Amino acid sequence: MAEGSVVGHQWAVQLLQNGIRHDRLRHAYLFVGAAQVGKSTLARSFAQSLLCQTGIDGQACGSCRACRLMQSGSHPDFMLLPPTDRNGEPDRENGLHRAEQAGDIVRQALLHPMEGRYKVFLIQDAHRAHISFANKLLKTLEEPPPHVVLCLTALDRSALLPTIVSRCQVLALRPLGEQVMEEALLARWGASAQQAALLARLANGCLGWAVDQIEQPEPLSERSERLAELQELSRSSRVDRLAFAQKLAAARNQTRLFTLLALWTSWWRDIMLAQSGCLEQCANIDLLDTLADAASTFRPVDVQAYLRTLSRIEGYLRHTVNTGLALDVLLLQMPRPHA
Numbered sequence: 545m546a547e548g549s550v551v552g553h554q555w556a557v558q559l560l561q562n563g564i565r566h567d568r569l570r571h572a573y574l575f576v577g578a579a580q581v582g583k584s585t586l587a588r589s590f591a592q593s594l595l596c597q598t599g600i601d602g603q604a605c606g607s608c609r610a611c612r613l614m615q616s617g618s619h620p621d622f623m624l625l626p627p628t629d630r631n632g633e634p635d636r637e638n639g640l641h642r643a644e645q646a647g648d649i650v651r652q653a654l655l656h657p658m659e660g661r662y663k664v665f666l667i668q669d670a671h672r673a674h675i676s677f678a679n680k681l682l683k684t685l686e687e688p689p690p691h692v693v694l695c696l697t698a699l700d701r702s703a704l705l706p707t708i709v710s711r712c713q714v715l716a717l718r719p720l721g722e723q724v725m726e727e728a729l730l731a732r733w734g735a736s737a738q739q740a741a742l743l744a745r746l747a748n749g750c751l752g753w754a755v756d757q758i759e760q761p762e763p764l765s766e767r768s769e770r771l772a773e774l775q776e777l778s779r780s781s782r783v784d785r786l787a788f789a790q791k792l793a794a795a796r797n798q799t800r801l802f803t804l805l806a807l808w809t810s811w812w813r814d815i816m817l818a819q820s821g822c823l824e825q826c827a828n829i830d831l832l833d834t835l836a837d838a839a840s841t842f843r844p845v846d847v848q849a850y851l852r853t854l855s856r857i858e859g860y861l862r863h864t865v866n867t868g869l870a871l872d873v874l875l876l877q878m879p880r881p882h883a
Contacts, residue, residue: 580752719749
């Protein structure tokens with residue numbers, strides 16, 4: 545890997561570097577883990593190390609022609625393949641991988657590299673693959689040309705065909721520790737000490753999310769709006785809750801939906817921690833006074849039950865369920881303040 549390009553995940557970095565160093569590469573790698581935990585960053589760094597012309601011991605030099613091309617996103621032997629909309633435009637929120645894309649991979653894989661030893665394909669969000677894409681991709685996975693390395697990223701291996709997973713080296717990336725994230729945000733992204741501490745706590749181990757808040761601060765201000773909305777929902781009527789559930793379902797934006805559910809989970813978990821006298825462990829450390837007030841407003845048994853409901857419904861939503869019905873249940877079971 546290029547030095548300093550990956551924060552954390554050292555076990556995975558070492559595994560990939562050893563594969564390059566000893567020329568024991570698999571033809572396909574599957575990087576799984578939470579959104580923005582670092583899957584694509586690690587895969588791209590791996591690709592750069594494979595394509596680097598002067599790297600040593602599996603580590604890219606960062607300065608040769610191949611490394612410069614990778615850094616500019618223009619290396620002819622590297623193909624980045626996000627999900628797309630029906631017009632073929634990248635769309636990682638609602639797009640799919642379609643059969644046409646798989647056909648392009650199959651055709652490109654047959655061509656020899658233009659500049660190095662390998663052609664590397666990075667298929668982002670492979671869990672968003674149409675069945676026709678997956679079936680075509682299998683042809684390349686079953687009989688890969690020796691110069692081809694496929695990298696796939698996904699939230700969960702269970703969302704992929706077992707026949708695809710079985711042909712990949714699976715690297716399951718775990719969330720980063722708070723201290724690792726806080727140090728990286730301070731040193732590499734210029735965050736203030738207060739900002740780094742807050743983002744490291746809120747990010748649930750997903751550095752990409754924290755970096756987004758620094759580079760595009762609007763989402764963090766949106767968080768305040770969503771939490772105020774959540775508190776209002778807890779006091780709302782059944783009719784208003786159902787209307788909100790249907791609005792969420794109609795948006796058909798899975799990425800934003802799961803981001804919202806993660807925020808709700810952090811909020812209700814913090815209330816549970818506050819009720820247990822553990823305010824210092826809360827994620828939303830900038831809202832401790834509000835959490836302390838909320839802790840006295842809801843019954844602990846209701847909060848704990850709702851956290852279980854949130855976990856169960858999120859699991860359902862990641863598979864084939866009626867989204868509207870699942871969200872109806874989620875909203876109707878939200879705790880109400882007790883008198």
